[in-house]
Amino acid sequence: MGTDFKKRTRSAVERHSDALVALSHSIHAEPELAFREHRSAAKVADLLEGSGFEVERGTADLETAFTATYGSGDLVVALCAEYDALPEVGHACGHNVIAAASTGAGLALRDLADELGLTVKVIGTPAEEVGGGKVLMLERGAFDGVGLAMMVHPAPYEAVAARSLALTDLEVRYTGRPSHAAAAPHRGINAGDALTVAQVAIGLARQHFEPGQMISGVVTRGGAAPNIIPAHTSAVYDLRADDLDSLTGLEERIRNCFRAGAVATGCDHEVVQVSPPYAELTPDQWLADAYRRAATELGRNPMSPEEEQREKIGSTDMGNITRALPSIHPTIAIDCGDAVNHQIEFATACASASADRALLDGALALAWTTIAAASDADQRARLIAGAVGAS
Template sequence: MSTDTKAQCRSAVERHADALVELSHAIHADPELAYQERRAAARVADVLQREGFAVEHGVGGLETAFTATFGSGELVVGLCAEYDALPEIGHACGHNIIAASSTGAALALAEVADRIGITVKLVGTPAEEVGGGKVALLDAGVFDDVALAMMVHPSPEESVACTSLAIADIEVRYTGRTSHAAAAPHLGLNAADAITVAQVAIGLLRQHLEPGQMVHGIVTHGGAAPNIVPADTTAVFYLRATDLDSLSRLEKRIRDCFQAGSVATGCTHEVTHISAIYAELNPDRWLASAYRESISELGRVPMDPDAERKRQLWSTDMGNITRALPGIHPTIAIDCGDAVNHQPEFAAACVSASADRAVLDGALALAWTAVAAATDDEQRDRLLAGVADRLPGRVAAGAAAAGGFA
């Protein structure tokens, strides 16, 4: 990678710094939930369109998804921009930083696209927190021509190639029979009791879970009034595991716990997936090494590779992307005190001076990583060969990831 090309990328990020920080703050101040991120998507798309990117809205059949492309090189560099927020606590996962850093990387790469023979393709990916926007876009073919995909996620820690936990979001609905809770309780079938039995069973099961397996859930509807035997109740559980195989085994055991609630109370029950299944991250080692070199050059100190191999992050639909094509999902540290992702204090930190620095450092490190891959003949050939192998007879990635689940 020539110093001139790196300098061009740096100059572009510096030139757009104010706009990138403004974009991050605007998204943060106006949080929108999964598949409702109309204003956030428009903000990102508008910045890129003003700089000559060709923007297509509603890609993959998703209203709040879009692509923004620049250049005509055969190597397509994908950058994922997340922008959905969390209920009640807004951008407590820092997706405003993700969106702005990917935008910055796209603008930097546009400066050198013709020189290094690439097409820059930023994909606006909605619904990461729940809904699996990337899985839907993968299945719709939006990533078919992408040779590598990248993004950077804010965190208390600086990491390059940590893996993540696979996750299934499931809802259980129990149906019983109403009755007066005092005058004729014997005529009722209590759907709230069914959930209680299932929760107790899951609580006891936790002692025997495999390493890396986790279960957490909430009751979303428990009844209408104390004097009415509840006939309709629902709960949502997140199941996590080290990989899809372990997740499949975990789901079978949790479904048995749900069945226990029905057997004990006489209620019927139904289990549904409320979101796409997220696979575990599979970071590309060469890209991770290139990113490590880039982010270190910017003065950041990422976690030691040996420590990373033992560290698993939360769950993300970027895992599905990295199982389908070469990609990375590093984390970039911000000053957040003792706070962690999904806490209000972390949300506040995501518009701090350190967060603004993370936007710019993340953008430049992603750009330099893409340049390194595009200008290394061996890696360029590998990445282009991967696209050629994927295009014929493409299998829906989300369906493949969900293989083995009921």
């Protein structure tokens, strides 16, 4: 990788630093939930469009997705920009930093696209927290022709190829019959009891989960009033496992727990899959090694590969992308004290000076990783040949 390319991308990130930090803070200040990120998507797309990218809005028939493209080279790099927030705690997963870092990497690579034979795509990917935006976009062709895909995610620690868990989310709905809870309880069919039986069954099943399997959930409907036998209840559960195969076995067990609630009480029930399943991350080793070198040169201190295997970063729809084409999903550390992702204190840290530094370093590390891949003849050929839809 030429020193000149590195200097030029560093200069570009520095030149755009004020705009990138402002973008991150603006998204952070107006958190929007999955598939409703209209302002956030527009902020990212508008900045790229104003910088010479050709922008397609509503990619893959998703209102808050977009694709911003610059260049026409045969090696296509996708920089994934997430920008959805969490209910109640806002940007407690730092997607504002992700969006700004991918935008910064795109801007840094823009002026090198012709020299490196690149097509640079910043792809706005909504609904990572729930909804599986990347899965839908992958299935609908948004990543066709892409040779490598990358993003960088803020966290309390620095990791290049940490593991994630496969995920599926299920909503169970019970339907019984209402009645007066004191005068005629025998005339009711209690959907609250059905949910309680299911919860107890799940609690007992945990003893027998395979290593790596886990479940968490919330009751979304518990009844209308204490003097009415509940006729309708519901809950949403996240099921996770080390990989999709293990997840399939866990899902069968949990569906039986849901069925037990219905059988025990006489309720009807249905189970709805909320999002498409998320696969576990399978990062590309060569790209991960290139990113590690870049991050280290920038003064970052990623944990060792051995340490990374002991860490799990939850679940992400980027896992599906890594299974379809060479991709990486490193984490970048921010100063957040004892806080972790999905805590309000972490949300506060994601608009701090440390987060601002992380997004600029992350943008540069992604750009340097792309340059390394584009400049290596063997890797370039591998990535072009392995692009989604390549013949």
